[in-house]
Amino acid sequence: MEDSAGKNTLNTAPGVNERKIGIEISTTKIFVIEVPKERAPLLDSPHPHGSSSFHPTIPTSYQNPPDAAVLPGGASGSQDETDGGILPQRHSHRKGSRTSDGSEVALRVYKSRFWILITFSILAWFQCVQWNTWGPISESVDRAFAGWGSQTVAMMANWGTITFVLFVIPMCWLMETKGLRVGVLTCVILIAIGTVVRIIPFLTHSDSFFTAMCHICAIFVGIPGTLIMAAPPMIAALWFPPKERTTATAFSQVMNQLGNAGSYLEPLLVRSPASGATQEEIQSDIKLLMYIYAGFAVALMLAILAYFPSKPPTPPSITSSIERHDFATSLKKIIRNRDLMLVTFSYGVSVGVPAAWLSVLNYSLKELGINQDDAMWIGILGVILSGICGLLAGRMTDIVYGHVRISLIFLMISTVAFFYWFFLLTWGSIPVTNWQVYLTVVGGLSFNFATAPLFFELAVETAYPCPEVVVGGLVTATNNLLGLFFLMLFFIPNIGYQWVTYLLLASSSTAILPLLFVREDYARSNIDRGEPVESAYQPI
Numbered sequence: 022m023e024d025s026a027g028k029n030t031l032n033t034a035p036g037v038n039e040r041k042i043g044i045e046i047s048t049t050k051i052f053v054i055e056v057p058k059e060r061a062p063l064l065d066s067p068h069p070h071g072s073s074s075f076h077p078t079i080p081t082s083y084q085n086p087p088d089a090a091v092l093p094g095g096a097s098g099s100q101d102e103t104d105g106g107i108l109p110q111r112h113s114h115r116k117g118s119r120t121s122d123g124s125e126v127a128l129r130v131y132k133s134r135f136w137i138l139i140t141f142s143i144l145a146w147f148q149c150v151q152w153n154t155w156g157p158i159s160e161s162v163d164r165a166f167a168g169w170g171s172q173t174v175a176m177m178a179n180w181g182t183i184t185f186v187l188f189v190i191p192m193c194w195l196m197e198t199k200g201l202r203v204g205v206l207t208c209v210i211l212i213a214i215g216t217v218v219r220i221i222p223f224l225t226h227s228d229s230f231f232t233a234m235c236h237i238c239a240i241f242v243g244i245p246g247t248l249i250m251a252a253p254p255m256i257a258a259l260w261f262p263p264k265e266r267t268t269a270t271a272f273s274q275v276m277n278q279l280g281n282a283g284s285y286l287e288p289l290l291v292r293s294p295a296s297g298a299t300q301e302e303i304q305s306d307i308k309l310l311m312y313i314y315a316g317f318a319v320a321l322m323l324a325i326l327a328y329f330p331s332k333p334p335t336p337p338s339i340t341s342s343i344e345r346h347d348f349a350t351s352l353k354k355i356i357r358n359r360d361l362m363l364v365t366f367s368y369g370v371s372v373g374v375p376a377a378w379l380s381v382l383n384y385s386l387k388e389l390g391i392n393q394d395d396a397m398w399i400g401i402l403g404v405i406l407s408g409i410c411g412l413l414a415g416r417m418t419d420i421v422y423g424h425v426r427i428s429l430i431f432l433m434i435s436t437v438a439f440f441y442w443f444f445l446l447t448w449g450s451i452p453v454t455n456w457q458v459y460l461t462v463v464g465g466l467s468f469n470f471a472t473a474p475l476f477f478e479l480a481v482e483t484a485y486p487c488p489e490v491v492v493g494g495l496v497t498a499t500n501n502l503l504g505l506f507f508l509m510l511f512f513i514p515n516i517g518y519q520w521v522t523y524l525l526l527a528s529s530s531t532a533i534l535p536l537l538f539v540r541e542d543y544a545r546s547n548i549d550r551g552e553p554v555e556s557a558y559q560p561i
Contacts, residue, residue: 128342129335134260138269140325141256142276144209145249147321149280151212151242151314152181155235156380157285157397158307164294165303166228171384173232175511177239178380182505184243185250186498192247193494197348200331201259204252204490208245209325213318215241220311249277250500251493254481258341258489259332263549264419271415271474275408278470281379282404288397295392338549343486351487355495360542361483363535365499368476371433371532373503374524375469379403381511382462388518389446389453399459403466410471418475425479426541430533432472437529439465440522447522469529485545503528 155162155174163169196204215238222231253273257266291306292298298306336342346354355361378385379400386396414432418425443461445451477493484492507524510516 127335128262128337128339129333130262130337131260131333133330134269134333134337137256137260137329138272140329141205141252142273144205144212144321144325145253145273145277146280146283147317148208148212148242148245148249149277150283151216151238151280152178152246153281153284153380154287154314156383157400158287158291158293159381159383160293160295161288161291161303162307165300165307166231168228168232171381172512175381175508177235178377179505179508180236180239181243181246182377182501182508184240185247185501186505188244189247189251189494189498189501192244193251193491194348196248196252196255196490197488201252201255202329202331204248205325205329208248209318209322211241211245213315213322215239216311216315216318220308220315223308223311246501247494247497248490250274250497251490254477254489254493258338258481260337262337263546267415267418267474267478268412270477271412274473274477275411278404278411278473279408282401282408285397285400285404288394293392293394295394340485340545340548345486345488348488348491351484351491355484355487355492358484360539361480361492361495363539364476364480364483365496367429367532367535367539368472368480368496369499369503370528371436372469372473372476373500374507374528375436375466376500377504377507378521378525379466381508385447385518385521386458386462389458391455391458395455399462402459403463406463406467407470410467411474414471415474415478418478423541423543425475425482426536426539429472429475429479430536432468432475433529433533433536435468436465436472437526437533439468440525440529444522444526447519465525465529479539479541482545483539483542 155177159171159174162174192204192207195207218241219231219234219238222234253270254266256273257269261269287310290310292303294303332341345351382400383396386399391399414428418428439461442451442457443465446453446457446461451457477496480496481489481492510520510524
């Protein structure tokens with residue numbers, strides 16, 4: 022910042038009574054970070070002291086920090102790994118005016134962040150397993166219970182998209198206003214109730230009762246999907262330092278995606294009609310699977326009840342300590358944000374159809390002569406490699422900073438190439454072989470899912486300082502709307518399955534166009550990394 026002599030220097034304050042946005046490193050110097058006006062959560066409010074500068078506020082649990090920031094290693098400022106803290110990063114600002122009144126923020130990273138991330142990721146994994154319970158064993162459940170078929174299986178998955186559209190706003194409001202713990206507890210309790218309700222019909226031996234309870238379970242499992250998909254950016258922002266945020270977001274999303282792999286392991290327990298198993302034997306296998314799911318859900322609920330705080334005592338980054346817009350204001354600003362709308366539309370079109378397709382993959386592959394067992398391994402490989410690609414993409418984004426848009430375009434072009442190859446196979450232009458089916462499906466899904474954490478990162482950066490969970494809810498709502506449309510097409514009589522490949526190719530190709538007009542904006546990361554902030558944000 023410029024001092025009175027006109028020199029470009031770092032602003033420091035020798036006394037602790039002057040409060041600034043920044044961190045005390047080892048002496049009384051406090052490094053100042055200025056937040057741009059267009060990113061100010063309270064910009065429209067008149068300043069009580071008559072200044073036009075923005076002065077960020079600190080959430081309740083971070084208010085009134087000590088006059089001297091305490092480093093994890095004590096007064097000396099040394100690192101203490103056993104205490105779970107790390108030395109704060111230096112932040113500085115090179116341009117702009119100095120804020121006249123701010124808040125001193127001590128930063129600290131806790132080892133307990135890994136418990137939060139892993140516990141939530143297991144919940145995300147299990148919720149996806151429940152959402153995709155019936156697709157991988159569609160042939161078995163068709164044989165075991167009367168009245169089942171492709172429409173029933175598709176409807177079980179479709180409840181997830183329907184409930185998402187209906188509950189995304191109230192669930193995001195719940196987590197934003199009541200905190201992370203309340204939101205996650207609500208999710209795990211709903212899933213536990215749903216899986217327990219589903220095993221009650223086994224006492225009556227009624228197929229119609231079991232089918233009805235499966236629909237109810239699908240609704241109870243679908244409602245938490247709103248936060249399971251929207252919360253990862255919020256968890257990353259509250260618990261992780263800037264250079265780990267995208268990786269943390271990717272890990273949660275990867276675990277959710279790996280839930281599809283978990284569900285595709287079901288044929289190892291549930292026998293298929295092709296194996297010669299009787300209806301009673303298949304029913305017995307399915308009942309055992311349902312009991313296992315119910316027990317796991319209850320155990321997970323108890324683990325989250327035991328320990329899952331909303332946020333750490335001390336924030337891990339500058340921006341995690343700055344108050345976000347309230348829920349209503351966020352919705353207004355999000356709707357007017359041109360670049361965010363483009364990112365959201367691109368994500369929904371790109372990811373919505375392939376994600377929903379995975380739940381009914383068996384039916385598309387059956388047209389190519391691939392049975393349930395082979396489809397199981399294609400699904401498992403696709404999900405595992407998708408998870409690896411997503412995690413690598415997230416980590417590379419944290420390491421190589423500032424190239425999210427071009428990375429997304431590369432991944433999406435690769436996705437189109439694989440889905441076009443699969444289209445040629447289904448059209449009959451290329452002779453169908455197993456290795457080509459494996460390669461095209463697994464390759465297309467892997468590159469497609471690798472875009473998810475990058476889309477979330479770009480959306481959160483573009484919308485800052487709107488709350489991460491609200492932005493995540495908007496992005497995933499678009500995804501689920503497209504998935505809902507896709508799964509509803511299965512209810513058209515005699516439509517067949519050839520249209521699926523047309524839709525896969527069309528959606529993947531169309532999604533690239535909006536990204537070409539997106540202006541990258543890294544205001545949040547620039548603040549945390551001490552870079553000059555020049556926002557590209559322009560309201561519609």
